Amino acid sequence: MKKRASILLIFIMALSVVFTSCGSTNSNSTNSNSSESSSETTTTPAKNIKLVYWTMWNETEPQGQVIAEAVEAYSKQTGIEVELNFNGRDIRKNLQPALDAGTQIDIFDEDIDRVNSTWGNYLLDLEELSTKSYPSTNGKPFTEVVNKALIDIARQVGPNGRLSSIPYQPFAFVVMYNKDIFDQAGITSIPKTWEELLEACEKIKSIGKIPWTVDDAYMAALVGYHLARTIGMEETLKIANDNSWDHPGVLELAKDWEEMYQKGYISPNAAANVWPAGQQEIAQESVAMYLNGTWLPNEIKSSVKPDFRWGTFAYPSVSSDGDPITYNNIGGQCFAINKNTQYPQEAFDLIVTLTTGKYDTKLAQESLGVPMGLDSDWPEQLTEAKTVFENTTNRYIWAVGMENSADVNAKIKKNFALLISGKLDAQGFAEAMKN
């Protein structure tokens, strides 16, 4: 009896929670699940088609919100129902099993390397579809109205060198810095070499700010970049793939960063920064520089003061044996279509909606990103990044390969953190990495 009573009471309580919460959400939700409403707002669906789109964005992110709007507009216009699934970054783990199992997924998006390399086998060849013209391209083929450099990169990394993804939101992985701090410190020109960087650090330190920071998510990229600047991209990739750190360049890298630690140029919190703690240090204006992607201004938009002045420059060159500053990781997110889709044209139409015209502009605006439209303006925060992007001659893959293996990544994170907190010296770092 008692058991039944308590179960009943629990049930009633649960129901009351549900009822009180149900009401408010229904009246307040704006962006969630546009797919449910789309079939009700159109008169008669054209052919009862349903597209399923898995996106890497979260519902709360600006990109997620704009995409939801665009998808709803598209549905209204064409009568095609679109199921939009906000996976967040977990798409990196969820997508493949779902595709393998034959779940209906027509469109998905993610970073350009991931889409084309990891998911290459699932992509539909887009060469033909992209040369057609669409309502928003004013009679021109699609590929002629969008950012050519990006399309070229997408073609380059595509399976068999074929265009299999449509890029958007281009990014460059560069040093993001706080212009106000630079001005205050009296730095007049962007550092192009390691020595110039050290000089700039000294000036920043003298006005009481911390020059540099990093956190656990981007340590491998920092090491990869610095190593590539020291011994060149090929050697770096070899080290990353073979996990063999015997190269003398490793010791040089260690010495450089040991110096950064000893001179106090790197944030004392850096070794313990669990992402996104490093970004917050920039937002609070206690740190001046951070090697990150041009998405950073968007990610800390709500934490920075309204008139925060962003600047960017390419990671400085370190040694003549290494790469010059025209070697950078540039890329973008991109849309791709499942090669098993039943509606390739409709799916591509949706992609066109997202990469041209009104929604392309809006997507860029809301997320402090770059529009795909040809010759469009980069946002103010990223003007200097445009130069880096356009001057890049050779492309690094993500973190110059240092994140390809979980083992290598973990090893770097541990030892580099010890190095920049003074617990390991340069020699110690080199030794530890050799294991």
Add this chain to the structure above:
Amino acid sequence: MVKSVTGGTKTYKKHLKLAPGYIIVSIWVIFTFILIGWVILASFSTTREIFDGQMLKFSTGFHFENYVKAWKTNKVSVYFLNSVLYTIVSCSIIVCIAAPASYVLARFRFKGNNLLQNMFVSALGIPAIMIIMPIFSVVSKLELTNNRWLLIFLYICINVPFTTFFLHPFFKNLPKSFEEAAAIDGCSPIKTFWVIMLPLVQPGIITVTIFNFITIWNEYFMALIFANDNKLRPVAVGLYSMVQSMRYTGDWAGMFAAVVIVFLPTFILYIFLSEKIIAGVTGGAIKG
């Protein structure tokens, strides 16, 4: 259980002797409240203030909009509805399956009894991921992924061995006389179980149900794999995705608001349920 009775001045002295005990548990509890209290305060703050360490001053006032935003932009009520559905249905059915099994294993001798007992216990030792991979494979082929009934089915099956294991001592400790008396009265064995024996192990059932409830409520991994769709997510996965998305938008205050929104009803349910544990354990465990 016979409670000892001490009266009058003895009580005062007794409590004094227990002072070190009071101090120890109080420190622990205070720490817990600081932890949770900070989060609640942070949820009314802004991200800048949190990271500046200026939170406690509340210089810009209380930001209730964090809650509004967290509620509107995340489908919190859906997550709750899902969790409630999953836990209540699963917990009820688990007991229906496990109690009878536990009963016969504890009180009847038959061939294979020990084997079955060891079998159930061994299930406890099998880590979830051993099971998840093949099940995921089968389920994918049957295209049953993102199906809430499948998830419930899995929750039930996974918790049956533990529940059986847990109820064993409770059944075992019941005196044989009850069954004999019931048999003499002409009660069938099945009826004996449902009408007499089961109610007698109420404290055990209540306790294990609460454990199961909390396990399923907070369950994360299986839901992540089998019910990741926005509409099917339970609270734990939903909270995780909310936290992740707040990280990408740098909205820490909003994230804490989301944490509190998820935590409060859990907390209230818990307070309510814990009274039931106590009532059950002290009320039902009368010996002899």
Add this chain to the structure above:
Amino acid sequence: MKKNRAMINAFLAPAVLAYLVVFLYPTLRTIVMSFFKVESVTDSVSKWKFFGLGNFKTIFSSELFITSLKNIGNIWLIGGISVMVLALLFAVILTSGIKFKSFYRSAIYLPNVVSAVAMGTMWINYIYNTDFGLLNRILAFFGQGNKKVLWLGPDRIFWSMLVAYCFGMVGYHMLIFMAGIERIPQDYYEAATIEGANIWDRFIKITLPLLKGVTRSNIVIWTVTTVGFFVWGQIFSPVNLSAGTAAPMNYMYELVFGSSSSVTVRDSGAGAAIGVLMTLIVVTVFFATTFIVRNDDSEM
């Protein structure tokens, strides 16, 4: 007795069926999978290539995996001892007749109820925060402020995570101990007191021995939960794996579903090997505890 056979079978059938479907079949399949090279967990059996002990060699040659084993070992042993001692201590205190018992009981169990995601976030962003976190503020209060401790630095993050994890687990095991203590008849204590035993004697000679069965349950449950350690590792290393926070399940998750980095190769066969290994460990510990903690009361 014969008539009962039908009832016995009927009562047991659903439970046994659940076991077979959800435990036996998948376990056997995973064990088999661990001997094959399989990329995606959903690959059909025809795509499996026999690999002998190859998967096991692969995982043991991964430094990160070995570290994760060490981590889980530390969690089990050091974490286990800490949690059991505290749980027992609190259980004894709460059953010794203090006031507000139900309040304390609920309060201590509370962290276990709150989702690990929420708790972990609180620990990382408040307690362990380098600049304004509780611990560093306390240190500053006691005059150690100039040296900010990096609680989440590579050398400390494991212990920080362990403390946060154990904090949440104490309540649960305390409840189990309390259930066991409350089953001990009060007459035993009264008789002992009459014969002149003090608190310590009563604890050692009455409470402890009669808690053997419950202790064993606690150790078994602790072992099982420890092997399943996953969420905390994810929270303390949100983007990709770290040596200080990886547990075997975290590593396995990355192997089977791919990691967060751009270019990854999945290896479900190796993942299965990890699963098999962890199960073996649990079974071993289980039999070891059965052997060591022999129970004389009527529990399973």
